[in-house]
Amino acid sequence: MGSIYIGMMVALAIVGILLMEVGGTWSVLQRREREEQLLFAGDQIRRGLQKYAASGPAAGMYPKTLDMLLRDERHPAVLRHLRSLYVDPMSGKPDWGIVPGLGGSIMGVYSKSVATPMRQANFPRDYLAFAGKASYREWIFRADGQAVVPIVEQPVPITWEAVREDADKAPGGQEK
Numbered sequence: 001m002g003s004i005y006i007g008m009m010v011a012l013a014i015v016g017i018l019l020m021e022v023g024g025t026w027s028v029l030q031r032r033e034r035e036e037q038l039l040f041a042g043d044q045i046r047r048g049l050q051k052y053a054a055s056g057p058a059a060g061m062y063p064k065t066l067d068m069l070l071r072d073e074r075h076p077a078v079l080r081h082l083r084s085l086y087v088d089p090m091s092g093k094p095d096w097g098i099v100p101g102l103g104g105s106i107m108g109v110y111s112k113s114v115a116t117p118m119r120q121a122n123f124p125r126d127y128l129a130f131a132g133k134a135s136y137r138e139w140i141f142r143a144d145g146q147a148v149v150p151i152v153e154q155p156v157p158i159t160w161e162a163v164r165e166d167a168d169k170a171p172g173g174q175e176k
Helices: 001-056 125-130 161-168
Strands: 099-102 106-109 138-143
Touching: 001 106, 001 125, 001 138
Parallel strands: none
Antiparallel strands: 099 106, 106 138
């Protein structure tokens, strides 16, 4: 009877260790999924802000609240620049940090979470600036595109012919 008891205790310990490993993996998967949701929701809000600014009677005017993206009543027919107000996936609440613009308008949003992102590279082109950030608060979704890193063009290679042509010219740009 005692050997069965010891066998059950060993089996229970092994199952506990396996469950602990599965729990850790599950936690990482959930966090990665929340990061993807943050990128999606932030991008949708950024695009909604851009559409709002582009569709108004005066170009470049941003909304004073995020609710104005749901019902833009500046036109005879109500426009919807956003389907719904997305929650911040990191907090589970619609409590986005606001990037203020002129006159109390909203130019962008960010998560208020101070947690360190798991994703540190391989972002979509519009969000290359998010690489290497210390917290989710630094993932700022701005409608004016300031969070976007410009694509740097490759320099034109210099040939010996171009160097010789420049050497043949006088300092004023005239031929010698």
